[in-house]
Amino acid sequence: MSAYCSRWTLRFLNRLCVSGLAKTNNKHVQHFSSQTSPSVQVCIVGSGPAGFYTAQHLLKSHKGIHVDIFEKLPVPFGLVRFGVAPDHPEVKNVINTFTQTAHLERCEFFGNVTIGSDITMEELKMAYHAVILCYGAEGSRSLGVPGEKLSGVYSAKDFVGWYNGLPANKDLNPDLSSDAVVILGQGNVALDVARILLSPVELLKKTDITQASLDSVAASKIKRVVIVGRRGPLQVACTIKELREMVNLPGTKPVLDRRDFEGIKDALKDIARPRKRLTELLMKVAMEEPSGRDAERWAAASQEWSLRFLRSPIKILPTADGKKVAGIRFAVTTLEGSGENAKAVLTGQEEEVSCGLIVSSIGYKSLPIDDGVPFDETQGVIPNDMGRVCQTPGLYCSGWVKRGPTGVIATTMNDSFETARCVLEDIDSRVLDCSMAKPGHHALRGLLEKRGVTPVSFSGWEKIDALEVTRGDEIGKPREKLLDVQEMLQLARA
Structure with a gap:
């Protein structure tokens, strides 16, 4: 346990004893x-x-x-x-x-x-x-491709656990010094990861993100996040709320290829309303010139994110020393069938994207x-x-x-x-x-x-909760989570 954590715990336990909050709660012990x-x-x-x-x-x-x-x-x-x-x-x-x-x-x-x-x-x-x-x-679903064990390749489960304070992931310490990140998958979790990586630190300071993660994001050199899916715009798994948050994220601009949306308008009349609204927003971003405040914001943006469709990972590319990720190779796919049942099939073409960080968001298990x-x-x-x-x-x-x-x-x-x-x-x-x-x-x-x-007991958890809120309040956050299980146990049993 760090000296910092120990001091916090001792100080807080003293407060509990003085206030009487540490008295035995017969309901919960x-x-x-x-x-x-x-x-x-x-x-x-x-x-x-x-x-x-x-x-x-x-x-x-x-x-x-x-x-x-x-x-x-x-x-x-x-x-x-x-x-x-x-x-x-x-x-x-x-x-x-x-x-x-x-x-x-x-x-x-x-x-x-x-x-x-x-x-x-x-x-x-x-x-x-x-x-x-x-x-x-x-658990997390494996990519099943060469190179996925390289340093700099993470599952979304672990990456999310890192910035959310899951004890098992507290030492993940991802390297955010590269300018490009690839996220595999286009669901809500993938967009969550992209948004956290690109969000202004001023916004994140008001959340319960862990301080270590906040410091890493503040020092990040990331300029570009590529969010990749095996299928097309009509099969993205995120919700319109998550997509809208990405589109409106301060300091960033979306980059979508209008060619990915050719012919899609004709299919809109046959799809359910939630999917239709989501697709219409994608098409607007991809095919219409921004105006007003969007135009000003995107012109001044220092970071960008993109959705890349019809790409399936086939190999993680290493650096010259063979230890870290340097990029990823994709097979270009095409769709057979339509709607939710459309399947991605290989075209024989390949494409490489350079990056220093890969987050696989293809599903929990x-x-x-x-x-x-x-x-x-x-x-x-x-x-x-x-x-x-x-x-x-x-x-x-x-x-x-x-x-x-x-x-x-x-x-x-x-x-x-x-x-x-x-x-x-x-x-x-x-x-x-x-x-x-x-x-x-x-x-x-x-x-x-x-x-x-x-x-x-639940009253033991409430002691942990109270300390986290106190720590957060002192630095202007809703809470600062404890990351060490032993510190949690010491506090809960006091």
Whole structure:
């Protein structure tokens, strides 16, 4: 732990003691005992949106349910904390709702507990009537091309984790000294990465981006970001909100090739309204001369971004010493079919782009959690029927591990409610046998102690939260996140 972090922690703990905030909160400090409860005991693995939305629906709909939420990190909220872009604070407002759920008497949070090692799935099944897996997608899809292990090539998952303060990525330290960056993929995450790299530091200073990341962006030499997709303008995966933010980003100008949009106007009448509006904005940027304030802003811009279509990566090119990325080679593609079902096929042509940084944003990937849980390696999901894990009574799933890494937080909410309804139906129909009492987390006391694991309660998280907000307030930010797990644990247990 750095001396800086230690000083902050000690100073803050003194404040907590003086103010009385460090007094034991009986609601949230977990006291394990041997007692059991006749209520329905439900365990949720993962404290991101899927986990909290599932818990919310269960607790609201059934007064006899008690929910324990297990999280491997000391802090809750998953991708809301570590995936949402720092300059999108409005999206993070769902944390307020999740906090209300965590404060309910029939809900307990257990951070710093890894399912699969600290506690096994079999042990969970013995302690709970139902186990719901909501642990998301911690892996990244591989490019599968030579050179992707070179220094300067990152997955979007890791890159986003770096600027959002995910402890596992705190030492990523990407080199932003080159003038060109290539981002592979054209979804919202790809645009998030591009926007953070190109945003004026004055804007980022007002967000919860980590200070180390902010310093790196402030010293960046990046002038050009190329956002590449295998297919065409009608298949880009971003939303119009994200695209509009890029178009309006101060200090930058968009560079689109009008030839990519020839003939597309004729197809607009047959596509859904969201896609139509998105395509119309792309066409306007590509084919119309800017006017008014846009013209002035783009003329004065010192940085640019572009969307490059119909390109598929085939090799990452190294520097002369073979250690770092120097560029990327693409196969030029063409489309067969139309609309969302159009497929990219090779033309035989190739193209190279020089760059010093590559971020692969081609998708997150869920990973298997335990040998006893069915897992589809090809699809990267747990095989399920509306959230009921196939051929495994009492086991359910929700979120990305259920349907794959697609959709926004609202999509996850609806998906989680569906899983919760299935659990409730199974309780009512007695498909889920709740006739015998189960001990829930009370049965895990000895196991966790024996394995040297001390869970972090929700009140422990609130100490971390309070320190982060205090640190942020002193430098004009909404929060300055703790990056070191041991410091989090020290503070939470104080």
